[in-house]
Amino acid sequence: MGMFDNFFSRSPNKSTxxxxxxxxxxxxxxxxxxxxxxxxxxxxxxxxLLEVVRKYVxxxxxxxxxxxxxxxxxxVLELNITLPDxxxxxxxx
Amino acid sequence: xxxxxxxxxxxxxxxxxxxxxxxxxxxxQRGYRTVVIDFDVGLRNLDLIMGCERRVVYDFxxxxxNEANLNQALIRDKRVENLYILPxxxxxxxxxxxxxxxxxxxxELRQNFEYVxxxxxxxxxxxxxxxxxxxxxxxxxxxxxxxxxxxxxxxxGILASRSRRAxxxxxxxxxxxxxxxxxxxxxxxxxxxxxxxxxxxxGISLLGVxxxxxxxxxSSNAGVxxxxxxxxxxxxxxxxxxxxxxxxxLPHRFVTVQKKGLLQRLFGGS
Ligand SMILES: Nc1ncnc2c1ncn2[C@@H]1O[C@H](COP(=O)(O)OP(=O)(O)O)[C@@H](O)[C@H]1O
Ligand SMILES: [Mg+2]
Numbered sequence: 145m146g147m148f149d150n151f152f153s154r155s156p157n158k159s160t161x162x163x164x165x166x167x168x169x170x171x172x173x174x175x176x177x178x179x180x181x182x183x184x185x186x187x188x189x190x191x192x193l194l195e196v197v198r199k200y201v202x203x204x205x206x207x208x209x210x211x212x213x214x215x216x217x218x219x220v221l222e223l224n225i226t227l228p229d230x231x232x233x234x235x236x237x
Numbered sequence: 238x239x240x241x242x243x244x245x246x247x248x249x250x251x252x253x254x255x256x257x258x259x260x261x262x263x264x265x266q267r268g269y270r271t272v273v274i275d276f277d278v279g280l281r282n283l284d285l286i287m288g289c290e291r292r293v294v295y296d297f298x299x300x301x302x303n304e305a306n307l308n309q310a311l312i313r314d315k316r317v318e319n320l321y322i323l324p325x326x327x328x329x330x331x332x333x334x335x336x337x338x339x340x341x342x343x344x345e346l347r348q349n350f351e352y353v354x355x356x357x358x359x360x361x362x363x364x365x366x367x368x369x370x371x372x373x374x375x376x377x378x379x380x381x382x383x384x385x386x387x388x389x390x391x392x393x394g395i396l397a398s399r400s401r402r403a404x405x406x407x408x409x410x411x412x413x414x415x416x417x418x419x420x421x422x423x424x425x426x427x428x429x430x431x432x433x434x435x436x437x438x439x440g441i442s443l444l445g446v447x448x449x450x451x452x453x454x455x456s457s458n459a460g461v462x463x464x465x466x467x468x469x470x471x472x473x474x475x476x477x478x479x480x481x482x483x484x485x486x487l488p489h490r491f492v493t494v495q496k497k498g499l500l501q502r503l504f505g506g507s
Contacts, residue, residue, distance in 0.1 A: 165434045
């Protein structure tokens with residue numbers, strides 16, 4: 145029996161139900177994160193950031209990505225700006 | 238004013254129709270005027286489980302399209318007083334379920350009934366969304382199994398964001414967990430998620446645990462909602478569930494392993 149028990153568990157003594165519960169807790173937490181409405185200030189923040197960046201480099205609206213992520217209790221604001229090629233950048237200032 | 242209750246789950250085959258049939262029957266048995274609606278357009282089977290498939294003339298879509306009125310479409314149950322069935326259409330596509338149409342029919346039913354039970358189709362598409370949109374309360378039917386629990390969690394998210402109550406900022410839809418097809422021995426052995434595991438993950442209140450039971454198939458063979466087989470385990474579990482819904486506080490049965498007597502061990506429990 146012991147061999148079969150281990151066969152279906154990730155570690156000895158851990159039942160398949162315990163594995164299922166652990167996997168569910170992880171996936172459900174993750175999927176609930178995506179369900180939260182992003183904060184109302186996000187679009188405005190994005191617009192203002194874009195204005196600041198544009199003072200220095202010419203970037204298109206589509207080249208800036210603002211993404212809010214939750215990792216447990218911790219929220220991470222991720223800002224991604226794709227700068228244009230060297231030649232295009234020269235043309236600006 | 239009636240209460241509209243959706244029986245939903247996300248995943249198919251978990252026991253929504255079985256639960257809808259027994260829940261509605263139980264409410265009617267206890268004296269409440271109750272109607273149960275099949276929202277599974279194209280794949281109707283509530284009529285079979287209720288044993289009234291040969292009496293279907295008009296259906297829910299006919300009423301929505303004004304091809305029949307409610308009195309023509311509603312089927313009165315022959316066994317239980319106060320119980321009516323509104324069958325789904327077998328032919329139409331789901332597009333026929335319009336929000337306005339569903340709302341009109343529900344409003345009319347609210348005038349004449351105390352409980353309106355909506356048997357949702359599986360999935361999270363139109364039929365399922367329409368079944369839950371107007372709900373005041375929800376029975377979320379879940380099996381102790383990973384994909385069912387995950388789908389139930391998604392449905393809870395939809396109830397909290399895309400129901401009419403959510404959209405209008407009303408009091409949220411009241412959510413109840415129905416854990417169906419539960420096998421206490423398997424949970425005890427660690428082969429199946431336990432009641433507590435599922436409760437911990439979903440975080441909603443438990444209305445009832447329905448054991449995995451041969452009585453469900455037997456009663457569906459006969460077209461009798463299993464709650465009417467009140468000497469069966471699943472039937473009495475549904476009976477308790479209805480009583481709890483109506484406010485009684487009853488202990489949950491069928492959640493722990495029963496020590497079987499010799500006779501039961503030889504012949505199997507019923
Ligand atoms: N408690 C139960 N024990 C055993 N079989 C069940 C139980 N509940 C449902 N079933 C069976 O599972 C299948 C799917 O049930 P159904 O109520 O039609 O699910 P759904 O409406 O969610 O698709 C049916 O064959 C039914 O007999
Ligand atoms: Mg069904």
